[in-house]
Amino acid sequence: MRKKALLALEDGRVFQGTAFGHDGTTTGEVCFNTSMTGYQEILTDPSYRGQIVTMTYPQIGNYGITAEDSESAQPHVRGFVVGELCDVPSSWRSTQSLSDYLAEHKVLGIDDIDTRALTKHLRSAGAMRSCLTTELSEEEAVKAAQASDSMLGADFVKEVTTDKTYHWDGESRPWTIPSVSQSIEGNYLPLSEAKYKIVAYDFGIKRNILRRLRQEGFDVTVVPATTSASDVLAMSPDGVFLSNGPGDPASLDYVHKEVRELIGRTPLFGICLGHQLLTHACGGKTYKLKFGHRGGNQPVQDLRTGKVEITAQNHGFATDGENLPPDTEVTHINLNDQTVEGTRSTKDPVFSVQHHPEAAPGPNDSKEFFVDFAKMIEGSR
Structure with a gap:
């Protein structure tokens, strides 16, 4: 059984969900990404340091994790928010599930929340400080978000x-799927x-x-x-x-x-x-x-x-x-x-x-x- 988790925003809005990956509490600026694929590249992009990233595409984790697709040596997000987590990835290149990958790197994830409602709220109110937790009450999590550092002035x-x-x-080397007429090394x-x-x-x-x-x-x-x-x-x-x-x-x-x-x-x-x-x-x-x-x-x-x-x-x-x-x-x-x-x-x-x-x-x-x-x-x- 996975633990319950919540995402609390500094303006008091709270989203309830289910934890995956790591447990605990983290804070960061919550933002959203509209890409339909590429969650591994997003997780490992150093530009996301200090942020909790929400994916607007509804199901994430479908093709698992492939080491050679990482954009750096580790994830840099503070937390990861998805609508629905795919626990059983399907790809011939996959070596690990998304949940296991986040657990390995001690990154908190949450699913079973309305990412559409969250995204619409952020578009209206703007990106803001937030707290993702499996430990705190709603009131405590909102206070933790309000007490966290702002992205303004931040040097990550x-x-x-x-x-x-x-x-x-x-x-x-550029990766490709070779045709019958090509003679190349691997892909x-x-x-x-x-x-x-x-x-x-x-x-x-x-x-x-x-x-x-x-x-x-x-x-x-x-x-x-x-x-x-x-x-x-x-x-x-x-x-x-x-x-x-x-x-x-x-x-x-x-x-x-x-x-x-x-x-x-x-x-x-x-x-x-x-x-x-x-x-x-x-x-x-x-x-x-x-x-x-x-x-x-x-x-x-x-x-x-x-x-x-x-x-x-x-x-x-x-x-x-x-x-x-x-x-x-x-x-x-x-x-x-x-x-x-x-x-x-x-x-x-x-x-x-x-x-x-x-x-x-x-x-x-x-x-x-x-x-x-x-x-x-x-x-x-």
């Missing part, structure tokens, strides 16, 4: 960044030659970003978030990549300073938090969204061409397009709410996107940004 980057510099040599296609030497700042980098960079011909050295610009430039890179990551970008002033020193001295490409950090480095500002963009169905328009792409996103903060300097242009917007989704410098080889062109999970409409980075490097040589 120091918790998720690498503690030492390393060279990325993980499996990066992998060969990699192209590595032409460009780059340094990637790890603010909570996803493995699929590293895979996509390698697939597009980048030889990647990953450095901690606290690495100085002078140390990066001493490596003589062809370019520098700024990764995704968790928390409030405005609180990372120690990163703003180093990124500012890199602008104009090497080509720069930022994704998600990396995009927001470039915003601050060039003198702009960011602000907290009401409930964020999280899922694989966000429409983004390229203002230069009019092209619309369906994108994967995971962020609770956004660039303020009204406070960008004259030499930074907005190149992409979100068609749902007109927020900034991409910027580019008009004088230096610098560009960034708020969404995730590497997907995992999500569509691959925006994968060409990695090609654009290679072209930028080639053009600046």
Whole structure:
């Protein structure tokens, strides 16, 4: 028999359900993700550090857990909320059930709650602090949520960044289902030659970003978030990549300073938090969204061409397009709410996107940004 559990929000709303994974009590900002698949990638995305994630798709766990699909070495969510848990996964790649995986990593899960009602409440009231527990009463859990830390001003980057510099040599070959005419090793296609030497700042980098960079011909050295610009430039890179990551970008002033020193001295490409950090480095500002963009169905328009792409996103903060300097242009917007989704410098080889062109999970409409980075490097040589 599984224990009873409850999710309490700071505004007093409480949802009753059933526990799975680990038992106990946890707090964090509760948010929702609209992806239909990819729960393992979401769980292991370091950008979710400090958050309790709700999946809007009704049944989760159907295909179990596969080690090679993880975006980092462990889950980073504080808790996991689903409508219905599938206890018996069905996939030839599965090695573990979702519940067993969360239990192994001591992550609390809850199901049998109305995730539609929760999502509608968060859309109306906004993402907020919450408490997920198998131990506390409703009143105690609401108080625990109210006493927990806010995402505003939070620096979770120091918790998720690498503690030492390393060279990325993980499996990066594109995975495929071979046809009768193909002769390949296992389910992998060969990699192209590595032409460009780059340094990637790890603010909570996803493995699929590293895979996509390698697939597009980048030889990647990953450095901690606290690495100085002078140390990066001493490596003589062809370019520098700024990764995704968790928390409030405005609180990372120690990163703003180093990124500012890199602008104009090497080509720069930022994704998600990396995009927001470039915003601050060039003198702009960011602000907290009401409930964020999280899922694989966000429409983004390229203002230069009019092209619309369906994108994967995971962020609770956004660039303020009204406070960008004259030499930074907005190149992409979100068609749902007109927020900034991409910027580019008009004088230096610098560009960034708020969404995730590497997907995992999500569509691959925006994968060409990695090609654009290679072209930028080639053009600046």
